[in-house]
Amino acid sequence: MHKSVLLQETIEGLRLTKGDVVIDATTGAGGHTKAILEVVGSSGKVLAIDRDVEALSIASNVTRGENVTFAHANFTQIEKVAKEKGFTCVSATLADLGVSSMQLTRPHRGFSLKSRGVLDMRMDKSQELSALTVVNEYSEDELARIFRNYGEEKRARACAKAIALFRKHESFKTTDQLAEVVRGVIPASYRGGKKIDPATKVFQAIRIEVNDELTSLESTLPQMVRLLAPGGRMAIISFHSLEDRIVKQFFSRAARDCLCPPEFPKCQCNHKKSLKIITRKPIRPTEDEIAKNPRARSAKLRIAEKIN
Ligand SMILES: C[S@@+](CC[C@H](N)C(=O)[O-])C[C@H]1O[C@@H](n2cnc3c(N)ncnc32)[C@H](O)[C@@H]1O
Structure with a gap:
């Protein structure tokens, strides 16, 4: 079975409270979704997305309840799915990237x-x-x-x-x-x-x-920002440097007002920052977590907050 990575760090980093509305873009075995549901309580709700029907079937067994809605979709469609399911202006979004242990280890996959x-x-x-x-x-x-x-x-x-x-x-x-x-x-x-x-x-x-993992991530990050209410947070857990670089560069651009080349005397792009970076350096799993779950060894968690 899949062991959720950086679970406590993600829940704390998203600063969730009772009544929050959250989108988990990669529900997998439902570990993060379940922990989020416990914090947001019966007055909150979670949209749990995965592109893998086997994952959704496992997650729905782990997280039964009326305040979770499941969707079989690629997270590149996150804005469309969220709108269809009535999740707009949410408190937090999460993507725990890559594959689950079930996908990795089951021979038929x-x-x-x-x-x-x-x-x-x-x-x-x-x-x-x-x-x-x-x-x-x-x-x-x-x-x-x-x-x-x-x-x-x-x-x-x-x-x-x-x-x-x-x-x-x-x-x-x-x-x-x-x-x-x-x-x-x-x-x-x-x-x-x-x-x-x-x-x-x-x-x-x-x-x-x-x-198509890298292009999918690139097109999903801006949608995750747009879905957040001001003050809402997004968390991304990546497992290799190619993914982490995309997240780091996206956060860094979204946290700047002007993206014009430095030689431009005046801003021509009118880009306005939309995020505040919460984790200047990514959060890494502890030695203890890696010992219990070697798959966590390459994980990096980055968190940012919507500012307008
Ligand atoms: C690392 S697992 C998530 C584990 C989960 N957080 C947990 O605690 O059980 C990653 C999941 O993301 C899903 N996934 C990866 N890319 C996706 C995409 N583009 N759209 C939707 N789901 C995706 C995979 O199918 C897999 O189930």
Whole structure:
């Protein structure tokens, strides 16, 4: 089962109180949603969104009650969904990014490099693009680009070459086939002596591509701000540097009045700040949390407050 990351820190950082109206854009196993419901009480309400129907089914079992509304949607549609469900001008919004432990470890979801499942990696099973298409049909150049850009994999080209070579003889079907081919390419020296599977970065890159994770995040952050009432807070938990960079840069721009280049004598953009940054440095999990939940090790929580 999924263990919620930075749970207490998120609840405290959002400064929730009884009666608050909150949107959890990534309900997952319902851990954060449940904790939020406990604080906002029966006079508050929560909209819990996820693009994964299996997650919604788990979350709805964990958080029964009249003051939670579930929605199967991509958070890129958050403003539209919120309007449809009557959640406008909310007290707080949360996105706990990436995948849940259920998605990562259940072989039939096709994310796991430790077990054998059909290559899939779709958070939303109703979408067409899956890992099978990416691995079997993307050109060697396209694969190298995503391994470099989304996996920050130093041996991106070599991994793409090995995949293209394998495909000349047979198509990829399962996660273990792909993991084996990638492990064969990344020599021990590149593994940095860490106990991390050498295929991890390639798997991460394919997952990001399949689920369009970075573009989705970019288009969702401004919507999360617009949904907040003045004084409302948003919290984003990210799990790798690519996501965190997007959140950090977005907060930094939203917290500035003018975005014109410094050489402009006068402001021409008329950009007005909409956020106050609450966490100058991201909040990281404690050693104790990491020991209990190793998946938390790369988590970073950033919080900002709507100012107008
Ligand atoms: C880390 S888990 C959330 C765990 C949750 N906070 C908890 O405590 O149980 C991330 C969830 O976000 C969902 N997700 C990721 N990207 C999404 C998107 N673009 N739209 C909606 N849900 C998304 C995933 O399906 C997954 O269930």
